[in-house]
Amino acid sequence: MTQPTVIFFGPDAPRTPSEEGAPKIYLRTLLFSTSKRGRVIESMHVTLSRNEAKQNFNIWVCGESKLARGSGLYVGENGISANHHFLVPDDDSKSFRFRKGKYRLEVLAHILGDKNPKRLHFQDLEVTAELAAQLEEKGGGLYFDWGPDSEEYIPHIESRPPSPDLAEVSALLGLTGRSTGRAAKPRSD
Template identity: 30%
Template sequence: MPSPELFAALGAALIGFSIALWAFRAYRGDVKLAQPSYILLDQDTTSQGKRISEVRLRTALFSTSRRGVVIDYLTLWLRRGDEEVNFSIWAYLNKQCLRESGGLMAPNEGVILEHHFLTETEGPEFEFKAGPYEMAIFAKPAGSIRLQKLSSLYFVINDYQAQQMRKSAVGLCLRWDPRHRCYQSDIESNLKPSVTPLVEEHAGGH
């Protein structure tokens, strides 16, 4: 039978390991995303006539590390029933200039940016059809081999909204309702294309 001294030593070792793991995680830090209060679902068209779907959202990105965390990229997935699509092109608005990101620092105090996620120009077109959706946002921290899930959001597009979104310069605005803890949606018209140069750059590269 193990002695009490052995149990005490194992307990101390386990406590020491837990403290070291906590300290390592605190030093490395995790990436966090604040609840987006405004999301816009939109579509743009290339000069070749192909429609590219877009998700815009403005939110704060921060880390739990005092040193901050460098992010290689963000990516967004939309799921409706059995259909799932990846918005793999990521850009953000900085000083009124939309830039495709090659990395971003998430500081401890946070940074507020407008993020744009687009579907690939060479893949099949994605249409915002009626139904319930799940939106998941992931980050790839520099030096990590795994994606870190930042957020899961849920919303619904009704039949009328889906029909309206087939028109040019029409999108769907999702605003967070803290009272009911859900997104309320409204059609927005006369939208100005925000990602046309970026879309054309990708379309021309394939």
């Protein structure tokens, strides 16, 4: 695996506007094989450690514009460049928060035919108190962009506005339903 050009800590896009997005790690990298025949990755996951705490991000989604659940990815000697999204499992892990501290991010892959997962990459990153506070704001995500001259990751926060709740917008506009394919008449009161 090559050095990721970008690493992201933050929320995934929520399924509904009223939900909060699950914690996610995103990275972009090139996977390659030194074997002439290539290798098949059965699954990938990220382990994130901070102090004594450790969280697995075991739901792997990859692709370019069309994302798909990762599984059975063939990696030849020419490599494959892709976006990789890692989410926490659908259990109590959704309460995980990116807090202030020094983190160790490890990318692991289970290669077809191998008994144990193989560590493809590890990276030490720091989330300052200021960055952690900004991450607590709704829609805030922390990007670590690789700086080739400094040879380190440069962190910055980007926020996206929350998606509007369509039911709430419809109610404000006086639209009560679309069961007939037409909007209801606005109320006159």
